[in-house]
Amino acid sequence: MATLNEQGTKANSGEGTLEFRNVVKEYRVRGAHKKLRAVNDVSFTLEPGKTIALVGESGSGKSTIAKTILQLERPTSGDVLIDGKSVPRRGRALKRYRKDVQMVFQDPFASLNPFHSIGHHLERPIRLHKAVGADQTVDERIAELLTRVNLEPVEEIAGRRPHELSGGQRQRVAIARALAPGSRFLIADEPVSMLDVSIRLGVLNLLARLQREENLGVLYITHDLATARHFSDEIMVMYRGDVVERGPSDEVILNPQHDYTKRLLAAAPDPDRLGQMRDEVRRAL
Amino acid sequence: MPDLLTHAPDPVDPGEAADAREDERHIKRHVNGKFLIGAAVLTFMILFAIFGPMIAQFDPRISGDNPVLAPPDSTYWMGTTSLGHDVFSQMATGARTSLLIGVIAGLIAVTLSILFGVVAGYVGGVTDEVLTLIIGVMLVIPGLPLTIVISSAVPGRSGLLVAVILGITGWAGAAVVLRSQAQSLRNRDYVAASRIAGENPFRVIGVEVLPNLLPLLTGQFLFGVIFAILGEAGLSYLGLGPTGSISWGTILNDANSGYALQSGAWWWFLPPGIAVALVGMSLALINFAVDEVINPKLRSAPLEARRLRKAKAEKKAIAKADKQAAKDEKKAEAQA
Structure with missing residues (x-):
């Protein structure tokens, strides 16, 4: 209730931001009379040009937050606000919101429709949101987007189907699609976890460059603390629906407070401890 | 086929490769x-x-x-x-x-x-x-x-x-x-x-x-x-x-x-x-x-069934041979 009262005062201060305010999401569990609280009273604010990393294990509520922001799920309580105003639920207003907030999915093999060409995937958001510059055709805009994500030759790539591209190329297409409407905020749900280790850095650097160029606000969802630190200004650690720790990236990584963060850090691979686990296992045997 | 008859049976590899190739051809012909x-x-x-x-x-x-x-x-x-x-x-x-x-x-x-x-x-x-x-x-x-x-x-x-x-x-x-x-x-x-x-x-x-x-x-x-x-x-x-x-x-x-x-x-x-x-x-x-x-599984189903039959027949043959060998051994023992 308190949030409702605050809304009036905060409405003016939220210009240019995407705010997630006191969001709770509960799922009914089939066959049981209790509810599963996937997200428990989470709040944060995405600002242009800033990156927030959301770190946590599987099932900690990361993806539910992404779905809620993108209006694929409705929060049980709480609010998502853009520019200080509540996000519209339907119709033309929701379409305007979609122009601002886009998403890059985890699995580049699932997020592109195998039936359609790369050109189609980029053309649709451009046409839907009329996101072409003055005296620019849709095809020119597609070419521009593909060039920006380093996919060349443009004509050849645009005519291809997703299965003719590699994982990294597909993920670049997905990024280009997310940028196509001219979005201001980007939700990146583990964008590199399904890619080969060798090309992860390339895709992440591409994301970082585009973010700088477009002044995007990015929510970077991951379970990899190393890239989270490399990539983001702020880290939020989630555990079973709660944000258990948050702060500037280096602060969280170098000086973890919560037990779960410490465990996460301990589990990350560390060149100094190479072979230690193997030795442990052998000793146990 | 005549090659197989005239030549002594090779070690497994080439035969199996030929088998696989034939399987492939078979699938194509089948469809x-x-x-x-x-x-x-x-x-x-x-x-x-x-x-x-x-x-x-x-x-x-x-x-x-x-x-x-x-x-x-x-x-x-x-x-x-x-x-x-x-x-x-x-x-x-x-x-x-x-x-x-x-x-x-x-x-x-x-x-x-x-x-x-x-x-x-x-x-x-x-x-x-x-x-x-x-x-x-x-x-x-x-x-x-x-x-x-x-x-x-x-x-x-x-x-x-x-x-x-x-x-x-x-x-x-x-x-x-x-x-x-x-x-x-x-x-x-x-x-x-x-x-x-x-x-x-x-x-x-x-x-x-x-x-x-x-x-x-x-x-x-x-x-x-x-x-x-x-x-x-x-x-x-x-x-x-x-x-x-x-x-x-x-x-x-x-x-x-x-x-x-x-x-x-x-x-x-x-x-x-x-x-x-x-x-x-x-x-x-x-x-x-x-x-x-x-559903490619359907395509290979008859093939799998044939392989299974083949394997079963081989198993039977081996079991028979084993039995025969055991019998012979017993006979030889008895004679001794």
Whole structure:
């Protein structure tokens, strides 16, 4: 209730931001009379040009937050606000919101429709949101987007189907699609976890460059603390629906407070401890 | 093969490689064979339906001076009926009716199964509950009796009406399959992505979901056509088919009431029976080929079964040899 009262005062201060305010999401569990609280009273604010990393294990509520922001799920309580105003639920207003907030999915093999060409995937958001510059055709805009994500030759790539591209190329297409409407905020749900280790850095650097160029606000969802630190200004650690720790990236990584963060850090691979686990296992045997 | 006989059996590798190559070739031949035979028979039937009436020498409805129950000869290619109608002309005209009814009914069935199945699966919630209920009801109502009830309630049935009746009674099974497929497709990331892009639900279903159901829909359409052609033949045989028009089913019905079987006039009832069976077979073969393309597991299933048989036979042979060896050993021991 308190949030409702605050809304009036905060409405003016939220210009240019995407705010997630006191969001709770509960799922009914089939066959049981209790509810599963996937997200428990989470709040944060995405600002242009800033990156927030959301770190946590599987099932900690990361993806539910992404779905809620993108209006694929409705929060049980709480609010998502853009520019200080509540996000519209339907119709033309929701379409305007979609122009601002886009998403890059985890699995580049699932997020592109195998039936359609790369050109189609980029053309649709451009046409839907009329996101072409003055005296620019849709095809020119597609070419521009593909060039920006380093996919060349443009004509050849645009005519291809997703299965003719590699994982990294597909993920670049997905990024280009997310940028196509001219979005201001980007939700990146583990964008590199399904890619080969060798090309992860390339895709992440591409994301970082585009973010700088477009002044995007990015929510970077991951379970990899190393890239989270490399990539983001702020880290939020989630555990079973709660944000258990948050702060500037280096602060969280170098000086973890919560037990779960410490465990996460301990589990990350560390060149100094190479072979230690193997030795442990052998000793146990 | 002769190579294998003359050369001493090599160590495993080359033989197995050859085996695998043969398997591969076998798979290709297998698929092509089914499809080719099906397509050839179907093409023949379609050509017969198009050109048959043009080359037929007699009017299928007018007996004129024709002899009665004449066996096939150079004038009456498939003989005549007990009323003196030319069976070949009737078969040719009947082919048009039967195939047309089949295609129309198949289209109606596929459209309905998309409307109910895909929408139910994609939208979910209360819509799903209601549509699934309707699908369930249509599924458990036995098709032919319902068709009979509807047909007998409507006087003066045209071929189109019969096609509609067959279409609206034959879509439920396909809808169940489509619903579960749509439920799975709904949760794909690319569907979420197009929703996030701001596409409206109709476009998401039509452009993102439906194309991925296309192979399935092809199979269902073919099955729908088979069902309709057989259904039409069944209805006509019972005297509930399209009134006033000639189809393979009505020829069978006439043959039955004209005592064709009793008088030994095989040329009267065999051609329509065989034609219905051939069209059904050809569509089923094409359907199998399509199924194998969609589901590669089906393609390798016969191969796996053969491998299993082979392995079992080998095991048996080895066991036999072992037994024999043990016996010999015992014998030798006893002798010693």
